[in-house]
Amino acid sequence: xxxxxxxxxxxxxxxxxxxxxxxxxxxxxxxxxxxxxxxxxxxxxxxxxxxxxxxxxxxxxxxxxxxxxxxxxxxxxxxxxxxxxxxxxxxxxxxxxxxxxxxxxxxxxxxxxxxxxxxxxxxxxxxxxxxxxxxxxxxxxxxxxxxxxxxxxxxxxxxxxxxxxxxxxxxxxxxxxxxxxxxxxxxxxxxxxxxxxxxxxxxxxxxxxxxxxxxxxxxxxxxxxxxxxxxxxxxxxxxxxxxxxxxxxxxxxxxxxxxxxxxxxxxxxxxxxxxxxxxxxxxxxxxxxxx
Amino acid sequence: xxxxxxxxxxxxxxxxxxxxxxxxxxxxxxxxxxxxxxxxxxxxxxxxxxxxxxxxxxxxxxxxxxxxxxxxxxxxxxxxxxxxxxxxxxxxxxxxxxxxxxxxxxxxxxxxxxxxxxxxxxxxxxxxxxxxxxxxxxxxxxxxxxxxxxxxxxxxxxxxxxxxxxxxxxxxxxxxxxxxxxxxxxxxxxxxxxxxxxxxxxxxxxxxxxxxxxxxxxxxxxxxxxxxxxxxxxxxxxxxxxxxxxxxxxxxxxxxxxxxxxxxxxxxxxxxxxxxxxxxxxxxxxxxxxx
Numbered sequence: 276x277x278x279x280x281x282x283x284x285x286x287x288x289x290x291x292x293x294x295x296x297x298x299x300x301x302x303x304x305x306x307x308x309x310x311x312x313x314x315x316x317x318x319x320x321x322x323x324x325x326x327x328x329x330x331x332x333x334x335x336x337x338x339x340x341x342x343x344x345x346x347x348x349x350x351x352x353x354x355x356x357x358x359x360x361x362x363x364x365x366x367x368x369x370x371x372x373x374x375x376x377x378x379x380x381x382x383x384x385x386x387x388x389x390x391x392x393x394x395x396x397x398x399x400x401x402x403x404x405x406x407x408x409x410x411x412x413x414x415x416x417x418x419x420x421x422x423x424x425x426x427x428x429x430x431x432x433x434x435x436x437x438x439x440x441x442x443x444x445x446x447x448x449x450x451x452x453x454x455x456x457x458x459x460x461x462x463x464x465x466x467x468x469x470x471x472x473x474x475x476x477x478x479x480x481x482x483x484x485x486x487x488x489x490x491x492x493x494x495x496x497x498x499x500x501x502x503x504x505x506x507x508x509x510x511x512x513x514x515x516x517x518x519x520x521x522x523x524x525x526x527x528x529x530x531x532x533x534x535x536x537x538x539x540x541x542x543x544x545x546x547x548x549x550x551x552x553x554x555x556x557x558x559x560x561x562x563x564x565x566x
Numbered sequence: 567x568x569x570x571x572x573x574x575x576x577x578x579x580x581x582x583x584x585x586x587x588x589x590x591x592x593x594x595x596x597x598x599x600x601x602x603x604x605x606x607x608x609x610x611x612x613x614x615x616x617x618x619x620x621x622x623x624x625x626x627x628x629x630x631x632x633x634x635x636x637x638x639x640x641x642x643x644x645x646x647x648x649x650x651x652x653x654x655x656x657x658x659x660x661x662x663x664x665x666x667x668x669x670x671x672x673x674x675x676x677x678x679x680x681x682x683x684x685x686x687x688x689x690x691x692x693x694x695x696x697x698x699x700x701x702x703x704x705x706x707x708x709x710x711x712x713x714x715x716x717x718x719x720x721x722x723x724x725x726x727x728x729x730x731x732x733x734x735x736x737x738x739x740x741x742x743x744x745x746x747x748x749x750x751x752x753x754x755x756x757x758x759x760x761x762x763x764x765x766x767x768x769x770x771x772x773x774x775x776x777x778x779x780x781x782x783x784x785x786x787x788x789x790x791x792x793x794x795x796x797x798x799x800x801x802x803x804x805x806x807x808x809x810x811x812x813x814x815x816x817x818x819x820x821x822x823x824x825x826x827x828x829x830x831x832x833x834x835x836x837x838x839x840x841x842x843x844x845x846x847x848x849x850x851x852x853x854x855x856x857x
Contacts, residue, residue, distance in 0.1 A: 337770040364662045371655045372663045373670070373701075410664075465848060472845050479628040479835045486847050544770045554763050556777050557756060 285309045286530035290514040292456075297503040299496050304460040305519040310526065317522040324529050325369045331536035332370040332406060334543060339404015341544035344449035347535060348400060348407040349528075352414050353457030354495060355485040356467035357518050358525075359410045362457075366529040367408055376401045379410040392416040392434065393441050400445060406532075413438055417502050422494045435505040446510035453535055454511055455528060456499060457518040461492050576600050577821035581805040583747075588794040590787050595751040596810040601817065608813045615820050616660045622827035623661040623697060625834060630695015632835035635740035638826060639691060639698040640819075643705050644748030645786060646776040647758035648809050649816075650701045653748075657820040658699055667692045670701040683707040683725065684732050691736060697823075704729055708793050713785040726796040737801035744826055745802060746819060747790060748809040752783050 289308035310317060338345065349367075351359040367375060378399040387395045393413055401407030417438070421431050442452055459467075468489070471481040488495070507513045514531065518524040580599035601608060629636065640658075642650040658666060669690040678686045684704055692698030708729070712722050733743055750758075759780070762772040779786070798804045805822065809815040 333767075341770050360664060363664045368659065368663050372659050372666050373651060373654045373668055375663050377663055379664070468848055469845070472841055472848070475834050476624075478837055478841075479632050481837070481839075481844070483839050483844055483847075486844065489848075543766050546769055546772070548772075548774050550763055550769075553772070553774055553777065554760070556774075557759055557763070557780075 285534075286527055287514065287534045290516055290527065290531065292503055292507055292513040292515055294507055295504065297500040297507075299458065299500055299515075302458055302515050302517065304458045304463065304517050306517040307520060307523040307527075308517065309530070310523060314520070314522050317520075317526045321365070321369075321522070321526045321529055324526075324533055328369045328529060328533050328536070329371060331533065331541065332374050334541035335406070335536060335539065336371070336374040336404040337544055338541045339402065341547070343541070343544070344403050345451065345539060345541070346401045346403055346405050346407065346449060347451050347453060347532075347539075348409070348445065349532065350409045350412045350414065350452065350454045351457065352412060352418070352455065352499075353518065354459055354464055354492075355482075355488060356464050356471075357457035357459045358521060359457065360480075361521055362525060362528050363408060363410065365525040366532070367406075369529060370406065374404070374406055376405050376407045377410065378407070380412055380415060392420075393437065396441075400450065403449070413441070414502055414506075418495065418498045419488070421498045421501075422488075422491050435502070438506050439508055439511075442506070442508065442511040451535055451539060452511040453531060454506075454513045455531070456503060456513060456515045457524060458515050459518045461489075463519040464489060576825075577818055578805065578825045581807055581818065581822065583794055583798055583804045583806055585798055586795065588791045588798075590749065590791055590806075593749055593806050593808065595749045595754065595808050597808040598811060598814040598818075599808065600821070601814060605811070605813050608811075608817045612656070612660075612813070612817045612820055615817075615824055619660045619820060619824050619827070620662060622824065622832065623665050625832035626697070626827060626830065627662070627665040627695040628835055629832045630693065632838070634832070634835070635694050636742065636830060636832070637692045637694055637696050637698065637740060638742045638744060638823075638830075639700065639736065640823065641700045641703045641705065641743065641745040642748065643703060643709070643746065643790075644809065645750060645755055645783075646773075646779060647755050647762075648748035648750045649812060650748065651771075652812055653816060653819050654699060654701065656816040657823070658697075660820060661697065665695070665697055667696050667698045668701065669698070671703055671706060683711075684728065687732075691741065694740070704732070705793055705797075709786065709789045710779070712789045712792075713779075713782050726793070729797050730799055730802075733797070733799065733802040742826055742830060743802040744822060745797075745804045746822070747794060747804060747806045748815060749806050750809045752780075754810045755780060 286309040307317075310320070312320065335345065335347070351362060353359060363377060367377070376399070380395070383392075383395065396409075396413045399407070399409070417431055417434050420426055421428075446452060468481065468485060471477040503513045503515075516524055516527050577600040598608075601611070603611065626636065626638070642653060644650060654668060658668070667690070671686070674683075674686065687700075687704045690698070690700070708722055708725050711717055712719075737743060759772065759776060762768040794804045794806075807815055807818050
C-alpha cells in the first residue's frame with residue numbers, strides 16, 4: 276500500500292466534540308478511544324512518544340526563536356482529581372521544560388478581580404515557539420462562576436462570546452488552541468478523594484472545599500455542557516478526554532499534543548547570517564587569551 | 567558498619583569552590599569529580615536519579631503548598647555553549663515541570679535598564695516549594711558588564727556587595743541557593759560552535775555575537791574568577807562544574823540538586839483539617855445529582 280501523505284491524527288479525531296449540544300452522559304469516562312491495548316502497553320506507548328514529542332517541540336521552539344509566530348496553548352479543564360496535575364507530570368514532562376509555560380489559575384485575587392476576567396489570562400498566553408499549558412483557565416469564569424452564581428447569568432452569557440472572540444484573536448495571531456475537558460465519573464472522583472485522605476503522600480492535595488464542589492456535581496456537568504457547546508469553535512474546538520483511567524488520559528493527551536505539533540510541521544530554521552563567514556571567523560581565529 | 571546518619575553530598579562537596587582567590591586554570595574542564603564511571607554508566611546513573619529527584623521535589627512542592635517557606639534557586643552561569651540549556655533539558659527535566667520556574671535572562675530591555683540591575687531578577691525569584699532555575703542571571707551584570715565596560719568599574723565593585731546582600735536576603739527568607747559555573751575549555755567551545763554551524767538541527771542556536779564574546783575569552787575567565795571570589799559566601803557558595811563532558815555535567819548537576827533537596831529533607835505535610843470528618847462527608851454523601 277502506498278503510504279498516505281495525509282496526516283492521521285486519530286486520537287485528536289476520536290476525542291473532538293462534534294458541534295452542537297453536548298450531553299456528557301453519552302461520553303464514557305472509562306473509555307479509551309483510539310487505543311486498543313492494555314495499561315501496560317499504554318504506559319510503554321507513552322514512554323515511546325518521548326523522542327518524537329521532544330523533537331517536534333524543539334523544532335517549534337527553534338522556529339519561535341528565529342522569528343516564527345506560532346505557539347500552542349493547551350487548556351486543561353476538569354473536575355477536581357480529573358488529572359490536570361498528572362498530565363503535567365507525566366505527559367508534558369516529556370518535552371523540554373524550557374519550551375513549556377505552565378500556569379495554574381487559582382481563585383482570582385482581589386487585584387485580579389478589579390479587572391475583567393480575561394485580563395489575568397491574557398498575561399499568561401505563551402510566547403512564540405512555546406507550549407503554554409493552563410491548569411484551569413478562563414473557563415472557570417463560566418463554570419464555577421455559573422454554578423456558584425458569582426456573577427449574573429447575563430454576564431455569563433456575554434462571557435462565552437468574549438471567550439470566543441479572545442480565542443479567535445489568539446488563533447489569528449498564530450496560536451493553536453488545544454482545549455481538553457478531562458472527563459471523570461463521580462464514582463472515580465470519590466475514590467481519588469478517598470485516596471488523598473488515606474495516603475500520607477497525597478494528603479496535601481486534599482482540600483475540604485473539593486467536597487463542597489462535588490456536591491454540585493450535576494450543576495457542574497451542566498455548566499460544562501453549556502460551555503463546551505457555546506465555545507466549540509472552528510478555531511478552538513473542544514476535546515473530551517476520558518479520564519477514569521489515568522494511563523489512558525496521559526497517553527491520549529500526549530498523542531493529541533504530538534498530532535497537533537506534527538500537523539503544524541515546524542521545520543528547523545535556516546541561517547540569517549553567512550555560515551561560511553562565521554565558520555572562517557571561528558576556525559581562523561587565534562583565541563586572544565587562552566590563559 | 568553502622569549506617570552513617572550524616573548526609574554525604576559527595577558531588578556538592580567535590581565541586582564547591584573554596585573561599586579565597588579563584589584560578590580557573592587549575593580547574594579541569596574535562597574532569598569528572600565524584601564520579602568514576604564511563605559515559606554509559608553516567609547516563610544510566612542520571613536516568614536512575616529520576617525517581618528520587620522527583621520524589622524529593624514533590625515533597626518540597628507539597629511543603630510550599632502547605633505553608634512552608636523553603637525553595638531552591640539554581641543559578642546557571644557559563645560561557646556560550648557551556649550547557650545551560652542542556653542541563654534544563656536533561657537534568658531539570660527529571661522533575662515535575664509544575665515545580666520548576668525557569669527564567670532565561672537575555673540582554674536587558676530598555677524598560678529593564680531603567681531600573682537597577684537586580685530589579686528584573688527580583689521578579690523571577692521562585693515561590694515557596696518551587697525550584698527556580700536562572701539561565702544566566704544577575705551575574706551577567708558583573709561579567710559581560712565588566713568585560714564590555716558597560717558600567718564604570720566602581721559600579722561593578724558595588725554590585726558584588728549588592729549581590730551578596732540580595733542573596734543573603736533570599737537565604738534568610740528560605741531560599742537555598744545553588745550557584746553553578748559551567749566550566750568549559752576554549753577548545754571545547756570551538757567544537758560546539760562549529761557543530762552549531764554544521765548541523766541543521768543546531769543552526770538556530772548559533773549567534774554571530776557568540777564569536778565576538780569568544781574573542782574576549784581571557785577577559786571573561788578573569789571576570790568569572792573575580793565574581794566567584796567576591797560572591798562565594800556561606801549563604802550562597804559557588805560550585806564549578808566541569809562541563810567539557812556533557813554527560814558528566816548533567817549528572818553532576820542532577821546529583822547536586824538531589825543532594826541539596828535531600829539535605830533540606832522536606833516531609834509530607836500533615837492535614838490542617840479533620841480527616842475523619844472529611845472522610846465521613848465523602849462516604850456518607852448521596853451525590854446530589856449523578857445525572
